[in-house]
Amino acid sequence: MDFILQPWPWFVSGPLIAIILFLFFHFGKNFGVSANLETICTMAGAGKVSDYFKKDWKERDWAIVFLVGLTIGGYIAVNYLSVTTEIDLNPITVNELADLGFADAGKTYVPNEIFSIENMQTLKGFAILLIAGILIGFGTRYADGCTSGHAITGLSSFQLPSLIAVIGFFIGGLVMTWILFPLIFG
Amino acid sequence: MKNLRFLIIGIVFGIVLSKSEAVSWYRIYEMFKFQSFHMYGIIGSAVAISAIFMYFFKIGKIKDYSGNQINIKEKEKGFVRTLAGGIIFGLGWALAGACPAPIFVLIGQGILPMIVVLLGALLGTFIYGLLSKKLPN
Numbered sequence: 001m002d003f004i005l006q007p008w009p010w011f012v013s014g015p016l017i018a019i020i021l022f023l024f025f026h027f028g029k030n031f032g033v034s035a036n037l038e039t040i041c042t043m044a045g046a047g048k049v050s051d052y053f054k055k056d057w058k059e060r061d062w063a064i065v066f067l068v069g070l071t072i073g074g075y076i077a078v079n080y081l082s083v084t085t086e087i088d089l090n091p092i093t094v095n096e097l098a099d100l101g102f103a104d105a106g107k108t109y110v111p112n113e114i115f116s117i118e119n120m121q122t123l124k125g126f127a128i129l130l131i132a133g134i135l136i137g138f139g140t141r142y143a144d145g146c147t148s149g150h151a152i153t154g155l156s157s158f159q160l161p162s163l164i165a166v167i168g169f170f171i172g173g174l175v176m177t178w179i180l181f182p183l184i185f186g
Numbered sequence: 187m188k189n190l191r192f193l194i195i196g197i198v199f200g201i202v203l204s205k206s207e208a209v210s211w212y213r214i215y216e217m218f219k220f221q222s223f224h225m226y227g228i229i230g231s232a233v234a235i236s237a238i239f240m241y242f243f244k245i246g247k248i249k250d251y252s253g254n255q256i257n258i259k260e261k262e263k264g265f266v267r268t269l270a271g272g273i274i275f276g277l278g279w280a281l282a283g284a285c286p287a288p289i290f291v292l293i294g295q296g297i298l299p300m301i302v303v304l305l306g307a308l309l310g311t312f313i314y315g316l317l318s319k320k321l322p323n
Binding site for chain 1: 189191194198199202204208209212213214215224225229232233236237239244250251252254256259261263267268269271273282283284286287290291292293298299300302303306307309318
């Protein structure tokens with residue numbers, strides 16, 4: 001039981017993600033998450049404004065149930081299956097983040113400097129959260145997939161578009177982390 | 187309920203993403219700084235084992251629950267859209283420290299500002315839907 005309560009190493013987590021992918025295909029679906037954002041837009045009536053969303057979301061009702069499951073899974077993991085939310089970060093990372101103004105890096109899953117309620121209520125804090133979301137939603141639809149759809153499903157089935165997409169994910173991530181972070185948070 | 191299986195898969199996936207720390211903003215930062223093997227190990231081992239499953243799906247040795255051939259959906263082709271979309275997503279992934287699945291997991295963990303990221307992601311999806319015919323593919 002103690003093993004479950006501790007953070008899981010990569011060689012346990014990676015294979016478990018592959019099993020999740022297996023279950024998706026076993027039950028006749030493709031593994032991916034970002035298409036579900038489209039389904040929510042369709043449910044909310046986006047089809048009234050754009051033909052792009054004129055789809056029958058009831059065919060994808062299982063996807064909404066899956067998203068509810070993800071949320072419940074997060075709740076269970078943090079409330080019943082964890083003794084700590086401390087993350088064993090590289091000390092170099094902790095020091096670099098301290099220089100950027102992130103105190104206590106690794107003490108919690110996400111930094112208070114971005115994800116505290118107080119920060120959310122400031123203009124800059126709110127804008128960071130909203131813009132990050134817009135980039136995620138727009139980018140995944142334009143690229144036709146996210147980490148699960150491209151990086152895991154696409155790469156493991158040797159699809160060229162997925163390799164291009166993952167290279168793009170990294171270009172964007174490196175530009176944000178190395179160039180834009182010091183401008184935004186420095 | 188016929189979708190109960192997807193509720194359970196979602197719960198398990200949410201737990202795996204939490205316990206693996208893949209939902210942590212810090213782990214994503216560390217990955218893009220090349221300061222830890224952790225995320226590369228998770229994604230790399232997931233891809234390697236999935237590739238074995240994919241092989242058996244493709245040759246028809248493993249069928250789905252109703253005995254049908256498993257078809258892997260082909261990703262949309264197009265260099266510009268895939269690279270540009272990928273870069274845009276990468277910027278958001280690093281900034282929020284979360285891709286689509288972890289957004290939901292973190293809301294479940296009680297990180298309420300993640301709801302703003304979710305609303306943004308829905309807005310971004312909506313904007314894409316409006317512009318999809320006008321964008322270079």
